[in-house]
Amino acid sequence: MTAPPPGVAPPLAQGEAAAAAEAEQPWLRLDRRMLLVHPVSEIVKLLPVLLLSLVVGSQSGNHVWGLIAVAAFVALGLSRWFTTSYRIGPVHVQLRQGLFRKRLLSIPRNRIRSVDVEAGVLHRLLGLSIVRIGTGQQVGSKPDAAKFELNALSAALVPDLRTALLSHTPETVPGPGSIAAERPVHEIGHWRPAWVRYAPFSVTGVVTIGAIVGIAFQYGIAREIARSSTVTEGIESAERLGIALVVVFGIVVLLIAASALACIRYLLAYGNLTLTDNGRTLHVSHGLLKTRQTTLDRARLRGTTLKEPLLLRLAGGARLDAVMTGVSAEKHESSLLLPQAPRREAERVMATVIGDSRQAAVALRPHGAAARRRRYTRALIPAGVALLAAVVLTGVGRPVIWPVWAGIGVATVAGAALAWDRYRGLGHAVLPGWLITRSGSLDRARDSLEANGIIGWTVRQTFFQRRSGVATVIAATPAGTGKYLVIDLPVDQAWTLVESVTPGGGDVWARR
Structure with a gap:
């Protein structure tokens, strides 16, 4: 059998003949240009350790340890190309990797739920992309056990590969360079620079400062700073001005620094974001230096989540995520549709994605x-x-x-x-084919869940809920977080709610 070019997927097929043809395909190597990427990546990730070894070498006059560390990191990066191979067949996608501990990961193509494409600065300069294939499943207790990552392939091969992997029927898979099979693409969301004003209304900046402080303490930098004359003079000045005034000044400085870092991170992560729809898939692309592209199968879409944390809500903003079957909500970027943006824009995109303009305007029922x-x-x-x-x-x-x-x-x-x-913020609503639920204050979320995506119901009462005559109704689904809650609903309305969303699902329990 003639092997397809690297990064090209053959048409999806099933049966013994397809499995036999797949077994004859040779294993392929990643792009050779990644030999320039991995050594640099390893050195950057372990830069603090490398700097420490260089400092020790300079103090002792022996730079051998620094050279050994550099050589080890380079060798580790180079070894990935020689120990990693993959095969994209008509039935499975397979990945072999490992130097001392070999690993073979095989994923049925009909179980693929998402394809993420990422490219850092060095990848973009070399024309490469990282392709991550997701099934929404976790093997054992290790999240990375089922991680399928091709780092890296030629960026020119990625669009056709992504389309083929997300096509779950043979006849919809276009050939390389095919134009006739392409669907019209419509842009339904686009990032605007003015949205950066919503970035400070998050904890991103504070978390970044905390990480920097943690690194400083871990590598002893904080101790050297504390011993510096600048800190000593600052403490003396604080004693003269008063502790209260210094605390207020420190809080102001912290807020300014956190806001600046949050804005920088927001620009780098979400700049140039576009959300497009071709009727079969949703495609999200964002990032200035490090780009990321996520393709979500519309057939797996089960709803949306409108996130409104307290500070962002006070600023009139919101964030929109997709509720997808096979895409875990813990992988925040994998389900992102719109970052922090004006609430009205998030509601417009939500209505377009789920095809229902009533969602945002419907009044929720209080509990x-x-x-x-x-x-x-x-x-x-x-x-x-x-x-x-x-x-x-x-x-x-x-x-x-x-x-x-x-x-x-x-x-x-x-x-x-x-x-x-x-x-x-507590309430729910039922529309034909949809369940809408909202709860929370500091971290409020409004979930719109398609009724067809619900596979089970649970009505739960704690001791104190029984005393108050309320219950929590849980809708189970293989999408998103796996369960969506209607909290503290009057107990006499619980199974009525289930029946209204899933006819026949709550009637038998409501009569008991």
């Missing part, structure tokens, strides 16, 4: 007085416990300073505000 009471009770418990402790201390003659009373007051107001917002 009643018991659900409201539970939110206020849980939100005010910390302040109540603190107040009780302060009263007891006062009663036994132990004075409580005024900042404690002020803190209790602030905690009470904050708890009440949180409870009010949590109840305001």
Whole structure:
């Protein structure tokens, strides 16, 4: 059998003849240009260790250890080309890799759910791309056990390969260079530079600063900074100005730095984002320096999730993710449709993707007085416990300073505000063929789930829910997070909700 060119997939087929033909195909190597990529990547990833070895060598006058480290990293990177091979057959895609520990990964082509394409700066300069094939499954307890990654292939081969791998019927697979089989592509979403204003309303910048501080402590940089004359002079200045003023100044500096880092990360990660639709697949492309392209099969689309964290919601923004069968919601970028953007734009894209303009405008049904009471009770418990402790201390003659009373007051107001917002965001709606549910305050999410994608229902009651007469209805699905919750619904409405979404699914239980 004549082997297809590297990176080209033969038409999908089934049966013994296809399996026999696949067994005759030779194993292929990755693109030779990756021999320039992997050594550099290994050195960059282990740069702190490399720098440490060079410092030790310079202090001792012996640079052999630094040269040995560089040689080891280069050899490790080069070995990947010699120990990695792949085969794309009509039935399976297969990957062999490993130097000391060999591994063979075989994925049936009809189980492929997503194809991600990524290219860093060096990959783009060399005309290469990383192709990741996803099935949404996890082997054992190791997430990377089922990771199928081709690093790297020629970027010119990737579009046809991606189309072929996501085509689950032989007759829809176009040949190389085919034009007649191509579907018209429509752009339904496009990133705009003005959206960067939503970047500071996230914890990205704070997390980045935390990572930098952690690295500084890990490699001893923080200790050297603490011993510097600049820090000593800063402490003396703080003592003269007052601790309170210095704390306020530090918070302001932290917010400015976090906002700047969040904006930079947002630009690099999501710049030039486009979302296109050809009627069969959704294609998301984004990134300035490091580009990423994700192709999602529309046949696997089961809904969307509109994410509205508190700070982003106050700024009028939202983020949109797809609920896909076989694509785990834990892989955030794999299901991304739109990053932080104006809420109205996110709602427009959502309506276009799921083909239902009613989703964003429909009013959600509140869950009643018991659900409201539970939110206020849980939100005010910390302040109540603190107040009780302060009263007891006062009663036994132990004075409580005024900042404690002020803190209790602030905690009470904050708890009440949180409870009010949590109840305001709690609700659900049922449209023909759809279940819509929303919950949360600090991390609010509105899920639109297709009824046909629901494979089971659970009505759950904790001890305190039974006392309050409410229940949580769980819709099980092989898509997204695997389950979507309607929280604290009046118990007499639980199975009625199930019946309205899945006729026949709740009627037998509602009569009991």
